[in-house]
Amino acid sequence: MxxxxxxxxxxxxxxxxxxxxxxxxxxxxxxxxxxxxxxxxxxxxxxxxxxxxxxxxxxxxxxxxxxxxxxxxxxxxxxxxxxxxxxxxxxxxxxxxxxxxxxxxxxxxxxxxxxxxxxxxxxxxxxxxxxxxxxxxxxxxxxxxxxxxxxxxxxxxxxxxxxxxxxxxxxxxxxxxxxxxxxxxxxxxxxxxxxxxxxxxxxxxxxxxxxxxxxxxxxxxxxxxxxxxxxxxxxxxxxLGMIDDPYVAPSGQLLVTRRAFLYCTRAGFLSMEAAPGDVLAAGARIARIEDLWDEREAVTVAGSSYVLMSRVNPVVHTGDRVAFLGLDWQQIN
Ligand SMILES: [Zn+2]
The missing domain is CATH 3.40.630.10 (Zn peptidases)
Structure with a gap:
């Protein structure tokens, strides 16, 4: 048993x-x-x-x-x-x-x-x-x-x-x-x-x-x-050979070898300008933060980035996470 x-x-x-x-x-x-x-x-x-x-x-x-x-x-x-x-x-x-x-x-x-x-x-x-x-x-x-x-x-x-x-x-x-x-x-x-x-x-x-x-x-x-x-x-x-389904060899996958969280400095209300799966060039905008009247911060990525995770809840304070980014990656199959 x-x-x-x-x-x-x-x-x-x-x-x-x-x-x-x-x-x-x-x-x-x-x-x-x-x-x-x-x-x-x-x-x-x-x-x-x-x-x-x-x-x-x-x-x-x-x-x-x-x-x-x-x-x-x-x-x-x-x-x-x-x-x-x-x-x-x-x-x-x-x-x-x-x-x-x-x-x-x-x-x-x-x-x-x-x-x-x-x-x-x-x-x-x-x-x-x-x-x-x-x-x-x-x-x-x-x-x-x-x-x-x-x-x-x-x-x-x-x-x-x-x-x-x-x-x-x-x-x-x-x-x-x-x-x-x-x-x-x-x-x-x-x-x-x-x-x-x-x-x-x-x-x-x-x-x-x-x-x-x-x-x-x-x-x-x-x-x-x-x-x-x-x-x-x-x-x-x-x-693993546990079931008879034909194994589907994965293709087009990315191997991410370095990651970092991106945090905001200004507080307010955040709108994402990129989505999970997006690839951003160095310096590109990923989000904006505004208060009731004006834009306070354009959040940008320092280097080329793969967006693993992006913020949904718009209320942000200083130091909140905006996104989780892949910083180094390569296609492996
Ligand atoms: Zn968990």
Missing amino acids: FKVGTAVAGKGEAARGVIHVGELALGASVDIPVLVIRGMKDGPTFWINGAVHGDEINGFMAVKTLAASLDAARLRGTVVATPLSNPLAVQWRNKINPYDFLDMDQQFPGDPAGQYTQRAAHALFSEVKTNADCLVNFHTVATQFAAQPYTVFKIAPSLKPEVRERIETMALAFGAHANCRVDLATATGEVPGGVAGGLDIQCALQGIPAFMAEIGSGGKFEADNIAFAAKGLRNIMSK
């Missing part, structure tokens, strides 16, 4: 269960829901994680879409899904949970004797480490932003070359146009906060190929991005 948390599946069976984390003051149990779909034939265990940031919920629906399309009788290997891996944050409709304010994707491998989020990370990671052969961790950009799906895969000097190669192959098979390779040795400061505690890199350090898929925006279900993600998962499964 294949067991994750309380979910137990024999060959050709699907099972639902939970990974227990802890409890709340009035006795409610805090559990991470888990779905196991075990094929009749042997094959890899593909783990799909979602909502590690609680308001990033497109991945949850992508898992539902994928699960509904799978036939355990024909599947080779096992799909394990934890689409709502940060349940307290999901219920708070927020990136983090309201009791310890920790970012769960900075806490792996977690701590069984720590704060709630550290314990949740530990409970999840213990099962991942035991069972997963490879993993996708679904994110979205924050609710105040828009993005087209893109992948992020991290490399560190200590990663085994074959793991690194499998990560890149799997990430590209997802089929996103932009794919960001983040070298943890050189990309320090690219994203505020630490990324060494990310689920993906902690898996990779254990020899489990893993990457992040950013699929659109948070706080809503986006049908196009959900469908894109479900299709991308199936293409990865084809590449």
